[in-house]
Amino acid sequence: MAYQISTSLAIYFVLWWVVLFLTLPFGVRSQQEEGVGAPGTDPGAPVLARMGRKLLWTTLLSAVIFAIGMWAYYAGYLSIERLSKLMGMPF
Numbered sequence: 001m002a003y004q005i006s007t008s009l010a011i012y013f014v015l016w017w018v019v020l021f022l023t024l025p026f027g028v029r030s031q032q033e034e035g036v037g038a039p040g041t042d043p044g045a046p047v048l049a050r051m052g053r054k055l056l057w058t059t060l061l062s063a064v065i066f067a068i069g070m071w072a073y074y075a076g077y078l079s080i081e082r083l084s085k086l087m088g089m090p091f
Contacts, residue, residue, distance in 0.1 A: 008070075015069075016062040023054050023061070 028046045031037030036047065072078045084091040 011069075012062065012066050015066055016058060019062045019065065020054070020058045023058050026054075 027050060029048070030044045031041065031047055032043035034047045037043060037045070069078065076082070081091050
């Protein structure tokens, strides 16, 4: 049982990071686009990153994707036999 929990947490952790990198560019406006910026800063630097909102969205999206994946696994759609058959590899 502990092995399954630790494996699930590892899968969720990796999925969370992938979703974080997918959500980072959404809603970001650069200093150049806004027409503001401090002297000596990169014009491509974000004006307002809103990281709290992005972390919340990342957690919610990761939980939904993880839940769909777990449902598919327990329903038998993600079994090793089925996936190896779809990829044309002998099991």
